[in-house]
Amino acid sequence: EAQVTQNPRYLITVTGKKLTVTCSQNMNHEYMSWYRQDPGLGLRQIYYSMNVEVTDKGDVPEGYKVSRKEKRNFPLILESPSPNQTSLYFCASSLSGRSASGANVLTFGAGSRLTVL
């Protein structure tokens, strides 16, 4: 089944304790992206990756890191989490940022709910 898999789905942690949220897709997609969803704010992009070893900042990158060493994986790293990073996080992928149809349809993971105390 074509899908984007995120882990963990739920996590409660404490301020300053480094954590990684993994994201993996099995569709050979070039483009991957991380979003956070907060009530009343919709989705805000954290980082995105156009292909292996190519990443760029989104709208809210502060406090986050990413890497894209392999095409299928795009982990999100919080080096020193703070309470304002409590949120619902989504990973998404699409075939290519330069797809022939131009529509760039995203496939989303089920989400990771993170609470930082």
Place this chain on the structure above:
Amino acid sequence: GEDVEQSLFLSVREGDSSVINCTYTDSSSTYLYWYKQEPGAGLQLLTYIFSNMDMKQDQRLTVLLNKKDKHLSLRIADTQTGDSAIYFCAEKLSNYQLIWGAGTKLIIKP
């Protein structure tokens, strides 16, 4: 700057039509999307429309685009309890970025 705006809530009776509205601000040719988020799940694409189209219909869903007013709407005919979800409008800003609305929570009354 670019912004996508939606109402946060919409309440309709089961069997009625739901109309979810969205306004966008970018004036260039672009794609506009509707995604659906069911409780506890990720977002799934419902439909999309290119900005040179006025309307797109797919079974119970009708998308209307008013380019002059930069207004996009999603009509769901014969709304069912399974349509309860948050509906997000999004606009393609570049090959790598979308602008998202805050999402409209559709509440179905029996």
